[in-house]
Amino acid sequence: MNALAATSRNFKQAAKLLGLDSKLEKSLLIxxxxxxxxxxxxxxxxxxxxxxxxxxxxxxxxxxxxxxxxxxxxxxxxxxxxxxxxxxxxxxxxxxxxxxxxxxxxxxxxxxxxxxxxxxxxxxxxxxxxxxxxxxxxxxxxxxxxxxxxxxxxxxxxxxxxxxxxVVTGKPVDLGGSLGRDAATGRGVLFATEALLAEHGKGIAGQRFVIQILFDFFPKKPNDDPCMLCLAFQGFGNVGSWAAQLISEAGGKVIAISDVTGAVKNSNGLDITKLMKHSSENRGIKGFDGGDAIDPRSLLTEECDVLIPAALGGVINKDNANDIKAKYIIEAANHPTDPEADEILSKKGVLILPDILANSGGVTVSYFEWVQNIQGFMWDEEKVNTELKTYMTRGFRDVKEMCRSHHCDLRMGAFTLGVNRVARATVLRGWEA
Missing domain, CATH: 3.40.50.10860 (Leucine Dehydrogenase, chain A, domain 1)
Known part of the structure; x- marks a missing residue:
């Protein structure tokens, strides 16, 4: 099932739970x-x-x-x-x-x-x-x-x-970008993971994490301009690498990481600072000597507490879902889990924090950047991070409330929350059946 079919399927399930008028449902989808x-x-x-x-x-x-x-x-x-x-x-x-x-x-x-x-x-x-x-x-x-x-x-x-x-967000700070924007999606993943684990009486510290990151873009001519090369490299693998660093700082044990160059595992925990330095200098994690090289295709099925897919969509599917051993999946990438895999994992008791909540830290801080640009007033980084935690924690709370109201899992809780808010705004602005 491609991404559009899967997303539309989730929307339609949410619309059914909400009892939306069929004409309004069609209007929201187009x-x-x-x-x-x-x-x-x-x-x-x-x-x-x-x-x-x-x-x-x-x-x-x-x-x-x-x-x-x-x-x-x-x-x-x-x-x-x-x-x-x-x-x-x-x-x-x-x-x-x-x-x-x-x-x-x-x-x-x-x-x-x-x-x-x-x-x-x-x-x-x-x-x-x-x-x-x-x-x-x-x-x-x-x-x-x-x-x-x-x-x-x-x-x-x-x-x-x-x-x-x-007109754009995610700009360089020198052109009106927001402090904290580079780390925002990864930091949001941290806050969302904290909220989910807290629901089960756990914290980041002591949990074993496996993270799939994305470094897939390098300039064709790396010697053109060192400054431009730095700018070109920043942000690729950004979500997963920031999540790994912040989780490690919070006491989590990141035991395995992969990118497009390879995968590395250390059951005692990887030194994330050294790994990211190696990745930056070598344009990927391949060759890092702080762990054992493993087949990247096996990363998603490594035994761990928390699995964080932060690369491409559709990486968790019906072919590998049965082999996934994680207790929790935090979707830092967009649409990393196919609907068929969703059903398999749900039956296994795996809790999935869906992408539309888990990776919303980036767009949230983009909103903060937009607000700062319009106001002509720059926030300090502490304010950005504090506000981000407030939004992520509140978002998780609101999703859980929808789960209770509609007796559904976290994915449907998030979709019903989002669809309901958009439907209400549409009707209030004057939509007619």
């Missing part, structure tokens, strides 16, 4: 707008290359549409539609005044130079600038993009509309 553009750029060798860019604006009942832009060779309309829909429910679960959107370009960023990535980003922005905006649709980084990408979008958009720092 995207507000779908955009597809051709982006042709000159390559460094003088040849021309064309790429297809997408932006799906799913819903704006609760506020401006919000969602990342990813650069990945597997970007397609179904994936972008699914992720845009997930953003609608995610922002509602977080209870921030946004709707949902998502964008992407079908390309392999690791095969492009920094200058080619800049040209591609600027052409894409030229094609969609009149359809995004501070109070319309606010992009952010996603897989294959980062703060530098957002800086290029901001600059290109500002050529048409005047300087507009609030």
């Amino acid at each position: 995207p507000f707008r779908e955009i597809k553009v051709e982006c042709t750029i000159p390559k460094d060798d003088g040849t021309l290359a064309s790429y297809v860019g997408f932006r799906v604006q799913h819903d704006n009942a609760r506020g401006p549409m919000k969602g990342g832009i990813r650069y990945h060779h597997e970007v397609d309309p179904d994936e972008v539609n699914a992720l845009a829909q997930l953003m609608t429910w995610k922002t509602a679960v977080a209870n921030i005044p946004y709707g949902g959107a998502k964008g992407g370009i079908g390309c392999s960023p690791g095969e492009l130079s920094i200058s080619e990535l800049e040209r591609l980003t600027r052409v894409f922005t030229q094609k969609i600038h009149d359809l995004i905006g501070i109070h319309t649709d606010v992009p952010a980084p996603d897989m294959g993009t980062n703060s530098q990408t957002m800086a290029w979008i901001l600059d290109e958009y500002s050529k048409f509309h005047g300087y507009s720092p609030a």
Whole structure:
């Protein structure tokens, strides 16, 4: 089942639990707008290359549409539609005044130079600038993009509309980005995990964690510019690596980690500081001598207390679900668990904290960044982190309340919460059956 079918299935189950009118249900499912553009750029060798860019604006009942832009060779309309829909429910679960959107370009960023990535980003922005905006649709980084990408979008958009720092979030701090934004999704994962474990009388300390992270983008010409190389590397594996560092600092024992270069395990706990230093210097964790190399394909089935998939979607499926030994799964990636795997894991008693709650720390701090830009007032990092914990803890509490009300699991609790809030906003704004 692809991501769009799976997401729509979860939505329909939530709509049924809520008893939504069938016409309202259909209205909430159909995207507000779908955009597809051709982006042709000159390559460094003088040849021309064309790429297809997408932006799906799913819903704006609760506020401006919000969602990342990813650069990945597997970007397609179904994936972008699914992720845009997930953003609608995610922002509602977080209870921030946004709707949902998502964008992407079908390309392999690791095969492009920094200058080619800049040209591609600027052409894409030229094609969609009149359809995004501070109070319309606010992009952010996603897989294959980062703060530098957002800086290029901001600059290109500002050529048409005047300087507009609030048009994107996840920007460099020097251009109005928020302190704490780099770590936000990973820190949100920590707070969400703390809330889930506390429900069962446990804490982070002493728990064994297995984390799947994502480092999949390296510039084609790594010697072009050391400063630009640093910017290009930041953010890839960001969610999982920050979660690993913060969990380790909180006393959790991270016993295994994988990325696209390999996997490493140490039953006594990995030294995360040394591992991340090695990963940064060697463009991946392969070769790290602080543990034993293992087959990355076996990572998800390692024995542990908490499994955190923080890479691609669909990695937990019916083929491996029966072999998963974790007691808890925290979905730091978008849609990492297929519906078939969901059913298998539920029967096994595995508790899954769904993505639309678990990884909402990034969009929450993006909201804080947007607020700071509009106000023209910068928060200190302590305020950002304190507010983030408040939002994540409240989000978990609200999801649990929906679970009790509708006698459902955490995933359906999160979906019913998000769908209900969007449905109420839609009706209050004047929707007619």
